[in-house]
Amino acid sequence: MKKLIGEASELVSQMVEGMVHAHPELYGRVDGVNVICRADGAKSGKVGLVSGGGSGHEPAHAGFVGDGMLDAAVCGEVFTSPTPDMVLEGIKAADGGNGVLLVVKNYSGDVMNFELAAELAEGDGIKVDHVVVADDVAISNKEDRRGVAGTVFVHKIAGAAAASGKSLEEVKSIAEKVASHVRSMGMAVEPCYMPVSGKPGFDLNEEEMEIGIGIHGERGVERKPTGDVDQIVDDLLSHLKKEVDPGEVAVMVNGMGGTPLSELYVTYHFVAEKLEAAGYTLKRKYVGNYMTSLEMHGFSITLLPLDDEMTTYLDAPSAALGFKI
Amino acid sequence: MLTIDRMKQALRDAQVGIEEQKDTLTDLDRAIGDGDHGINMSRGFDAVSSILDDEYESLGALSKKIGMTLMSKVGGAAGPLYGSAFVKMATKFGDETEADFNLLKEALQEGAASIKARGKSEAGQKTMVDVWDPFLEHVNQGDDYKQQLEELVQKTEDMVATKGRASYFGENSRGTIDPGALSSSILLAAIMKEVD
Numbered sequence: 001m002k003k004l005i006g007e008a009s010e011l012v013s014q015m016v017e018g019m020v021h022a023h024p025e026l027y028g029r030v031d032g033v034n035v036i037c038r039a040d041g042a043k044s045g046k047v048g049l050v051s052g053g054g055s056g057h058e059p060a061h062a063g064f065v066g067d068g069m070l071d072a073a074v075c076g077e078v079f080t081s082p083t084p085d086m087v088l089e090g091i092k093a094a095d096g097g098n099g100v101l102l103v104v105k106n107y108s109g110d111v112m113n114f115e116l117a118a119e120l121a122e123g124d125g126i127k128v129d130h131v132v133v134a135d136d137v138a139i140s141n142k143e144d145r146r147g148v149a150g151t152v153f154v155h156k157i158a159g160a161a162a163a164s165g166k167s168l169e170e171v172k173s174i175a176e177k178v179a180s181h182v183r184s185m186g187m188a189v190e191p192c193y194m195p196v197s198g199k200p201g202f203d204l205n206e207e208e209m210e211i212g213i214g215i216h217g218e219r220g221v222e223r224k225p226t227g228d229v230d231q232i233v234d235d236l237l238s239h240l241k242k243e244v245d246p247g248e249v250a251v252m253v254n255g256m257g258g259t260p261l262s263e264l265y266v267t268y269h270f271v272a273e274k275l276e277a278a279g280y281t282l283k284r285k286y287v288g289n290y291m292t293s294l295e296m297h298g299f300s301i302t303l304l305p306l307d308d309e310m311t312t313y314l315d316a317p318s319a320a321l322g323f324k325i
Numbered sequence: 326m327l328t329i330d331r332m333k334q335a336l337r338d339a340q341v342g343i344e345e346q347k348d349t350l351t352d353l354d355r356a357i358g359d360g361d362h363g364i365n366m367s368r369g370f371d372a373v374s375s376i377l378d379d380e381y382e383s384l385g386a387l388s389k390k391i392g393m394t395l396m397s398k399v400g401g402a403a404g405p406l407y408g409s410a411f412v413k414m415a416t417k418f419g420d421e422t423e424a425d426f427n428l429l430k431e432a433l434q435e436g437a438a439s440i441k442a443r444g445k446s447e448a449g450q451k452t453m454v455d456v457w458d459p460f461l462e463h464v465n466q467g468d469d470y471k472q473q474l475e476e477l478v479q480k481t482e483d484m485v486a487t488k489g490r491a492s493y494f495g496e497n498s499r500g501t502i503d504p505g506a507l508s509s510s511i512l513l514a515a516i517m518k519e520v521d
Contacts, residue, residue: 009368054400077368079359080400108489109402112443116396116405144492196364197351216359218490219497 001193001200008196012055012075019062026066026319030089034075034082036062037093042071047162047171048094051103051155052087053110054079056192057215058257060152060291063322069159070103070320071096078195078294079216081109087117091126099127099168101175103154105147106134107216129168131158131175135184135302137239138212138221146214149254149291149302150182153314156323160316174309181305183243185212185236188256188298189226192217201296211235215256215293229263233270236301237278244303246279250286250314252302257292259299264288267299284314290322327424329387331519333377336391338518340370342511353504357491362403362504369399369407383422388415388432402444402489403505406453407512409443410436426466429520433513434461444488451486451498453505460513470517474510481506 005011016034020027028039035052042048051061052074061073071094076082082090091100100121104114111132118128134142135150158175166174189209191200194217201217204210209232210220227235253268255261268287275282283306291300304310318325327335343350343366350363373394381387388411396408417432418424424432437457441447448458456477464473479502486498489505 076400077361077365080361080365081402081404083397083400083404085397107402108444109400109404112402112405113400116409139493141492146493194360197348197360199351199355199360201355201360214359214490214493216490218359218493221493221495 001198003193003195005195011195012077015055016062016075023321026321027062030093033086033089035072035086035090035093036065036075037072037090038065038067042094042096044096045098046096047098047166047168048072048091048096048100049103049155049159049162049171050074050087050090050094050100051151052076052082052090053105053107054081054216056294057291059289059322061155064152064155064159064320066318066320068163068316068318068320068325069155069323081107081113084113084116084120087114088120091117091121091128092124095126099129101158101162101168101171102128102130103151103158103175104130104132105151106132106145107147110147127168129172131172131179133179133182135179135182136214137183137185137243148184148186148215149252149300150179150184150304152252152290152323153182153250153302153304154178156318157310157313159318160313163316174313178304178310182302183240184300184302185239186215186256186298186300187211187220187232187236188213188296190258190297192257192294192296213293213296213298215291217293217296229267230270233267233274233301237271237274240301240303241278244305248281248283248306249275250284250304250306251275251282252286252290254291254300254302255289256296256298256300257289258295258297261288264299271301283311327384327429327516327520329381329384329422332384332387332516335516335519336370336373336377339512339515340374342515343367343370343508346507346511350504350508353502353507356501357486357494357498358504359490361401362508365399365401365403366508369395369404372398383420384418384424385415385420388412388418403508406440406444409439413439424520426520429516430461430464433457433516437461446488449484450488451481451484451491451503452488453503453509455481455484455503456506456509456513467521471514474514478502478506478510
């Protein structure tokens, strides 16, 4: 597989270096660590919001750092959870004296490393709490569900709540409200290729696709002959509709990194048509690359049932490059 | 007797073993995980080998340093699991400069307990616990440790994963050896070799 990279082992630090150099007004970097923080440092008195995970999901998570969203993003190796000492640096960079909330995607590595970091930070006298996002309906057992694109809604809404001056408890409570209601499911027609090994995450025949993929190049829960996007959307929505009742929703059609925007809008066209026919009101719509998986060709659909509070925070200003409002 | 020098030798051997199996570990993880276990373990054990030339006052101090290094260099789930196992072993070794079979076994049992607590996992879920737990339950001094460990690794092939990323594949996780079980067997075999 061809990649536009230098030394694979330097990929993440060179990416971080590049981001900070390109957007100095927005980003700072914690010295010597792959942690992106706000250029102007932690905001005094505001609850800090930190997320992160493996790299390879760009614009997640560094693309969501900015006024109104995250204060720091911890960038692990590609698809590998960052280590506790790195997360601790992110917490310190985001701490404005009123506590820090960690937004963690539900993977055993991420949960363990962020929990360890929270323990270390509390030893340093920083108040830390965390919320775990597990929005992937492809996994039937709710406890084991992965955190995928729905995490971006948690960043946005919790970020706006923090920016409006809410306390750590209040920010956590709204973050949990989003996390407990948001649902996603993804698919791929082509895998992504690991930068170090050069190998695809899974081997797929020309006529096959994976339904229910995660965001780390892992196989889906079901392999099927490739169909029209119309049918694929039906398939994914049939799972989502079981868990999100008709009503006002925010919908996100998220590209996995290697999907042309034209295809994402075609996908969205079918998603909108089918949801509206089923009685859903698409109050807010997002189409684009938010939570990717390197160059994987595929998409995910996310639904978030909205109330007034969530809608207000969703619409609040954000300076983050990946979710600018 | 496991001395500080022999513990260092064990970690050097483990690094060589991980390096030899790096591609296998990654391929197994590609089949039922996310394909980075060999890469992460290799990065972590390289970092460990660079701290082995330092002087340590006790087995506890050495184990703690190994644990902290793995925790900060491996990443993923394996980092905190292996890392916390060594940190916990360090508390059992304390100021001792050598350990007999029984002390080592007790320390490793503490390590296994820490892996289970941190990973919220039990035996039978197709994880590294399926090597640590039964091995430490049945092993006696002078056994063929390597043979026992290899058998336990093989047994994970027919298991269905209910923990970790392999659990996303459900029944499809059957038929592949658990990569964490394989890396655990490499590490434990290297340590056990140094106690006799």
